[in-house]
Amino acid sequence: xxxxxxxxxxxxxxxxxxxxxxxxxxxxxxxxxxxxxxxxxxxxxxxxxxxxxxxxxxxxxxxxxxxxxxxxxxxxxxxxxxxxxxxxxxxxxxxxxxxxxxxxxxxxxxxxxxxxxxxxxxxxxxxxxxxxxxxxxxxxxxxxxxxxxxxxxxxxxxxxxxxxxxxxxxxxxxxxxxxxxxxxxxxxxxxxxxxxxxxxxxxxxxxxxxxxxxxxxxxxxxxxxxxxxxxxxxxxxxxxxxxxxxxxxxxxxxxxxxxxxxxxxxxxxxxxxxxxxxxxxxxxxxxxxxxxxxxxx
Amino acid sequence: xxxxxxxxxxxxxxxxxxxxxxxxxxxxxxxxxxxxxxxxxxxxxxxxxxxxxxxxxxxxxxxxxxxxxxxxxxxxxxxxxxxxxxxxxxxxxxxxxxxxxxxxxxxxxxxxxxxxxxxxxxxxxxxxxxxxxxxxxxxxxxxxxxxxxxxxxxxxxxxx
Numbered sequence: 239x240x241x242x243x244x245x246x247x248x249x250x251x252x253x254x255x256x257x258x259x260x261x262x263x264x265x266x267x268x269x270x271x272x273x274x275x276x277x278x279x280x281x282x283x284x285x286x287x288x289x290x291x292x293x294x295x296x297x298x299x300x301x302x303x304x305x306x307x308x309x310x311x312x313x314x315x316x317x318x319x320x321x322x323x324x325x326x327x328x329x330x331x332x333x334x335x336x337x338x339x340x341x342x343x344x345x346x347x348x349x350x351x352x353x354x355x356x357x358x359x360x361x362x363x364x365x366x367x368x369x370x371x372x373x374x375x376x377x378x379x380x381x382x383x384x385x386x387x388x389x390x391x392x393x394x395x396x397x398x399x400x401x402x403x404x405x406x407x408x409x410x411x412x413x414x415x416x417x418x419x420x421x422x423x424x425x426x427x428x429x430x431x432x433x434x435x436x437x438x439x440x441x442x443x444x445x446x447x448x449x450x451x452x453x454x455x456x457x458x459x460x461x462x463x464x465x466x467x468x469x470x471x472x473x474x475x476x477x478x479x480x481x482x483x484x485x486x487x488x489x490x491x492x493x494x495x496x497x498x499x500x501x502x503x504x505x506x507x508x509x510x511x512x513x514x515x516x517x518x519x520x521x522x523x524x525x526x527x528x529x530x531x532x533x534x535x
Numbered sequence: 536x537x538x539x540x541x542x543x544x545x546x547x548x549x550x551x552x553x554x555x556x557x558x559x560x561x562x563x564x565x566x567x568x569x570x571x572x573x574x575x576x577x578x579x580x581x582x583x584x585x586x587x588x589x590x591x592x593x594x595x596x597x598x599x600x601x602x603x604x605x606x607x608x609x610x611x612x613x614x615x616x617x618x619x620x621x622x623x624x625x626x627x628x629x630x631x632x633x634x635x636x637x638x639x640x641x642x643x644x645x646x647x648x649x650x651x652x653x654x655x656x657x658x659x660x661x662x663x664x665x666x667x668x669x670x671x672x673x674x675x676x677x678x679x680x681x682x683x684x685x686x687x688x689x690x691x692x693x694x695x
Binding site: 303304306337341364421434470 | 612648654686687
């Protein structure tokens with residue numbers, strides 16, 4: 239017994255000293271940014287970052303800002319403050335009940351002055367909806383369903399998944415080498431070229447080609463889910479798709495008709511999701527009244 | 536006396552292990568709130584910003600109960616944080632320094648404002664005026680609460 243206690247004491251002391259020493263090398267103020275630590279960060283960044291899921295929240299925000307700017311270079315804004323306000327409140331309501339209520343810069347919505355039926359979600363929560371699409375929404379339930387579909391694209395990072403894998407690898411290689419310092423002009427030029435390429439990949443999906451069809455069906459499913467969680471009747475999405483179905487022959491090849499699966503295919507899947515619900519919220523008159531009030535003119 | 540030492544030492548080892556085994560998180564969104572309950576519309580305990588460190592207390596569905604370095608306890612949605620090793624023994628004496636180091640690391644990494652500025656300089660025909668205006672449109676939690684309440688949505692719904 240006499241010999242064990244000092245031994246245990248010494249062992250305990252060693253364990254504690256070791257733990258404390260390792261602790262002090264963890265993120266401790268400015269010490270984190272020593273040259274040695276930067277090399278470690280660089281190596282880690284190169285090894286760890288591989289896929290779209292490794293893009294940070296802040297990077298997603300900056301990618302989203304530029305994708306939004308590209309969309310706005312093709313469409314005019316419908317500068318109607320009360321309408322934009324209403325769309326932002328409905329959109330933020332469904333975002334609050336989504337799987338990703340918190341994103342770096344929050345969710346922002348803007349109405350585009352176009353007769354085309356279209357809605358687009360840039361990464362980082364920049365969401366656009368055309369006047370043409372709004373015209374097909376006859377109540378708040380339908381509007382909420384469309385906005386929840388777009389929030390679903392953001393929540394599941396479908397935009398970021400459009401970036402070509404080879405481009406991401408190039409980006410992470412550059413970023414890995416240059417973590418935690420200001421870029422030199424040459425590095426910045428290389429990085430900007432990769433950035434532009436990534437924006438092109440995303441904008442191409444959003445505006446020209448559309449996402450993979452499975453992402454659209456997934457976003458419809460999320461619209462039903464987020465809408466229900468908010469208290470909206472998911473029949474709003476089904477009704478909106480019925481309206482689209484009626485317009486399909488006229489507008490085929492434009493906007494949502496070009497970039498989304500056929501409305502009847504979407505409708506069939508959405509109807510199945512709705513029929514699986516035991517109870518559905520009522521479409522309250524108060525919501526219809528305020529929708530009409532905000533859509534006057 | 537000697538009999539007492541063993542449990543005491545083991546206790547100390549356990550305490551240190553708990554501290555080091557503790558799950559810690561870092562706020563990854565620009566700004567958010569530590570809330571009094573696991574609901575979006577619960578009242579704010581304290582405002583949080585990117586880089587703030589948090590210590591896990593408990594979990595409830597998509598919400599986590601956490602403790603700040605200043606000792607406040609509250610709830611935050613899991614989408615606002617990421618798991619991150621944090622030196623919690625340094626809490627209380629250097630929170631500000633710690634946050635600033637994290638902020639530097641966050642700001643300097645990857646596609647950032649510097650890259651956006653470089654892209655803007657290269658593409659002068661692409662305007663960011665409306666992007667900036669759009670980013671400024673703010674819907675407060677109070678606005679949302681009123682909207683949901685009036686529209687019989689969220690916690691104020693129920694008519695099926």
